[in-house]
Amino acid sequence: MILHWSSRSWVSWRRLLHLRGSSRGLSCSATLSNTGGASSGLQDTADTVIIGGGIAGTSIAYHLARQGQKEVVLLEKTDLTAGSTWHAAGLTTTFQGVVNAKRLHYYSLNMYSHLAQETGQEIGLHMCGSIRLATTPTRVDEMKYQISRSNHHEAPISLLTPEQVLEHVPIANIDNILMGLYTPYDGHVDPYSLTQAIAKGARGYGAKILQGTGVEALKLREDGRWLVTTTQGDVLADRVVNAAGFWAKEVAKMAGSDLPLVPNHHQYIVTSTVPEVKALKKEIPVLRHLEGSFYLRMERDGLLVGPYESVETMRQCEDWVRDCVPKGFGKELFEPDLDRLEPHLEVAMELIPCFANASIQSVVNGPITYTPDVLPLLGPDILPNMWLAAGFGYGIVHGGGIGKFLADWIQTGEPPFELNECDPLRFGSWATDDYVLAKARESYGMNNAVTFPHEERFAGRPTCRVSGAHELMEKRGARMHFHSGWEQPAWFCPSGGKPEYQPSFRR
Ligand SMILES: Cc1cc2nc3c(=O)[nH]c(=O)nc-3n(C[C@H](O)[C@H](O)[C@H](O)COP(=O)(O)OP(=O)(O)OC[C@H]3O[C@@H](n4cnc5c(N)ncnc54)[C@H](O)[C@@H]3O)c2cc1C
Known part of the structure; x- marks a missing residue:
């Protein structure tokens, strides 16, 4: 099956690996000129x-x-x-x-996999795959749910047992792993x-x-x-x-x-050479430990680990939102803050024990732009x-x-x-700076949280979009749902009951 976006330029996944080794690019309207130097002068x-x-x-x-x-x-x-x-x-x-x-x-x-051939410029693409790791029963439910919504797309995705995770990642400690979700064409560039x-x-x-x-x-x-x-x-x-x-x-x-x-702060650390990593016969897939809230991949013979801190501990550039980006800010990075990363790095050490002996070579802390x-x-x-x-x-x-x-x-x-x-x-004028900041904080802090069907998230609510009947509906047992800034009744609790929010994969 071929996924059609535009018939001119979409390719099937079956061709993807072929394209990596082929000299053909994709069809297009214009022709790539081989002069290609930097143009100058404003027209x-x-x-x-x-x-x-x-x-x-x-x-x-x-x-x-x-x-x-x-x-x-x-x-x-x-x-x-x-x-x-x-x-x-x-x-x-x-x-x-x-x-x-x-x-x-x-x-x-697809595009990245043929770009080096098309342009003659190497892009450092590693298609080593990736594995999302489940360490709780709810996460296992979520993975099964995700698989059920993914198989109509052509990009392969499959579930792994802990033993299969170990086959892909011989340096992992799989004691707490219940399941893996494997996407073989992932990687890094x-x-x-x-x-x-x-x-x-x-x-x-x-x-x-x-x-x-x-x-x-x-x-x-x-x-x-x-x-x-x-x-x-x-x-x-x-x-x-x-x-x-x-x-x-x-x-x-x-x-x-x-x-x-x-702009939120986002950090990752890179280690120097780790002997156990250097000794691996092939590159391990990128790992995403969802409860530990971090990604981990190989960077040459070392490791790169990037945590998403919690809602409470993450940092935002609030003054950039309320005022402006400082005039002189260009390619700068923020000061590293390892204390914020510590709880995540501890889980990473449990997962990859050799990481505990690694020395940190560099820490990158840069602005990552979030919408609510x-x-x-x-x-x-x-x-x-x-x-x-x-x-x-x-x-x-x-x-x-x-x-x-x-x-x-x-x-x-x-x-x-x-x-x-x-x-x-x-988003409209109802999305005030306060709302946007609160929501971007929540979205970053919950980057790896379990996502339930019909999920409700509560930061920044209510906005100014509350109907005149809001209080009355709440008194009558309405459980509110959020849509485009509005609080809308999702369902009403039978009289006497309390409308608790109980997300689940089992209803
Ligand atoms: C630490 C960290 C790790 C990340 N890791 C990943 C990752 O693994 N995978 C991933 O997908 N994403 C990752 N991201 C996010 C990713 O870096 C960004 O989403 C992406 O780079 C945004 O690209 P952009 O083109 O929108 O913006 P930018 O890269 O910020 O480019 C905007 C450009 O606009 C120029 N510009 C601004 N104002 C003007 C002006 N007035 N006139 C002319 N030019 C102007 C700037 O100079 C800049 O070059 C990471 C982010 C961080 C901080």
């Missing part, structure tokens, strides 16, 4: 101006140019990858709880090289990528075009794509709007001819897919498939 007009040269903006430029759009201009204020992209851990996965968004992941992995390869491809298809060109002002003209003022002069654009990462809120302000984005629900803002903004591609908590794995999705939409006037979950307009 007067453009079909599309993309603001931001991270993985998102670069992928959009690549796909628009590849589909034949003539004047695609990407403006990057410093260097490509200078935001969150350069320091990402590079994990890629086909696993995604939101069914529609799975296709973004599938497309990215070098985000810097990946972005450079996509940029090379974009240039080859005719896009202009201008580094050292910061956007300073945006003005909507009466004819619907945007006057984009940059440090290198002005350009008049038929449309603008805001792909400015954790600066996207600042760019939105230039156009007179605001975006519900929160951790899904990106992807599509047209409320302002005419303004498009959004921002708020990526998993931008490296989303990058390829979102570039194709947005380019298809821009080129044809229709989204290639239903992805309402990422509609940028799903």
Whole structure:
């Protein structure tokens, strides 16, 4: 079976490994030029101006140019990858709880697997697979539920016994493992090289990528075009794509709007060589210990471990949300804070005992941009001819897919498939800074929490969207459900009962 997104460029998973070893790229409208050098000089007009040269903006430029759009201009204020992209851990996965968004992941992995051949630029892609680990009975239920919702997609996914986990990960202690969920085409990629390869491809298809060109002002003209003022002069654009990462809120302000984005701190550590890791015959799959809330993968002969701290201990850039990103902040990282990671690292030491003897080589603590629900803002903004591609908590794995999705939409006037979950307009003025901060905190802290069907999450509620009958309904036993900022009755408890929230996989 072949998954169809666009008949021109989707490939089946069966071809994926073949593509890695084949000299053929995918079919497309434009032809890759082999001149491919950096373009320079700002032109007067453009079909599309993309603001931001991270993985998102670069992928959009690549796909628009590849589909034949003539004047695609990407403006990057410093260097490509200078935001969150350069320091990402590079994990890629086909696993995604939101069914529609799975296709973004599938497309990215397909695209990345042929990119080196297409562009001649290595991207450090390791398709070592990944295993999500269950250590509680509820987590086992969740994995069975996830499998039941996944098998209509072509990316393979299967359950593993603890013994099978050990076969894949000979250095693991499986004492507490009840089950594994295995996705064989997952792995990791070098985000810097990946972005450079996509940029090379974009240039080859005719896009202009201008580094050292910061956007300073945006003005909507009466004819619907945007006057984009940059440090290198002005350009008049038929449309603008805001792909400015954790600066996207600042760019939105230039156009007179605001975006519900929160930069959170996210950390991972890298160890020096671990003899037991070095002695392995092949790379182990990426591990995700869900109760311990961390990912773990090999980094050369050492290990890389990235925890998601709890709702209470994680940190946010609250002043960036309420005020602005500090003017001088560029490629900087935050101070590492190992105390926050300690409980997670202890679980990692139980799981991989040789990790306990490893010495830490480096700690990366950088800004990761969250929306309240951790899904990106992807599509047209409320302002005419303004498009959004921002708020990526998993931008490296989303990058390829979102570039194709947005380019298809821009080129044809229709989204290639239903992805309402990422509609940028799903938040309104009801999503205040307080709400956005509370929700982004909850989403980050619960990154690895069990996700139940019809789940309710309570941070930031209620918003101002409460109906006049709210109190009366609550008195009459209503259990409230949250939708688009509104508190709505989900069900009523029979008289005398208390409407407790009891999520379950068994109803
Ligand atoms: C520690 C850490 C680990 C991570 N690990 C992973 C992972 O394993 N897998 C994964 O999928 N994701 C991971 N992420 C998330 C990932 O890094 C981001 O989702 C992704 O890099 C976002 O890409 P972007 O293009 O949206 O933004 P960015 O990479 O931030 O790019 C935005 C660009 O816009 C430019 N810009 C801003 N303002 C302007 C302006 N006015 N004019 C011109 N240019 C401008 C900036 O200079 C920047 O280069 C991680 C994040 C962190 C912090």
